[in-house]
Amino acid sequence: MTATEPTTALGLAVTDVSLTLGDGEATVAALDHVSLSVEPGELVAVVGPSGSGKSSLLAVAGGLTTPDGGTVTVAGTDVAALSRRRRTRFRLEHIGFVFQSGNLLPALTAVDQLRLMTRIDGAATGRDPMQLLDEVGMADKAGRRPHQLSGGERQRVGIARALMARPSLLLVDEPTAALDRARSHDVVELLARETARARVATVMVTHDHDVLRHCDRVLEMVDGKLFGGTVTGAVQPR
């Protein structure tokens, strides 16, 4: 990180965001005045009990859900202010998603999962699929389909796929849920490395306290509120 870069403008800035879910008497404050900023190259973990609002935070940060109040800025753009169509386009170009199971398409080889991304977003700025697979240690298995890969290998391909469009923001939901301890460390270490290398702002939701030492900051959600700021890595809090 250079001292002169206006970094928060390029990463993620969630400011005073609230989100109420449900209707009638059964409403819940899924997000209660949440603020968070993540800089390019920073890996932030969000932990917290089930139902505390972690998935809601990812959905709002990724422009999938519009909050009732507050703003979400990704790479300097106010996501909620975009029309639905522009927001979809913006997501493809600027936001990468990684889910629990890797979410790969069963019929496609590893390299084709990545190639598909270039076709979907048609971006000239996309990365070279083989080079990216090499970066995540999967070049030798580029021709394999998901059922021929281990859980950890599928996650590696999922991470590489999410990085294809050179996103500004990477949102990762429980990447180690299906993995044993050793594989979990490998995958989160890889996330940390790629976050720094690609200069992407990464938010990872996890229940896995074992992998938190690979993260720059750990925040905790409780009842829709975000707490914390334990510094476990090199990046200092602002």
Ligand SMILES: Nc1ncnc2c1ncn2[C@@H]1O[C@H](COP(=O)(O)OP(=O)(O)OP(=O)(O)O)[C@@H](O)[C@H]1O
């Ligand atoms: N579509 C919905 N309608 C009503 N309430 C919802 C809806 N989706 C989620 N909620 C509620 O919003 C709150 C936050 O849910 P959220 O899924 O964000 O939690 P979470 O921390 O991701 O949980 P988990 O760790 O179990 O995935 C919970 O009380 C949940 O029951």
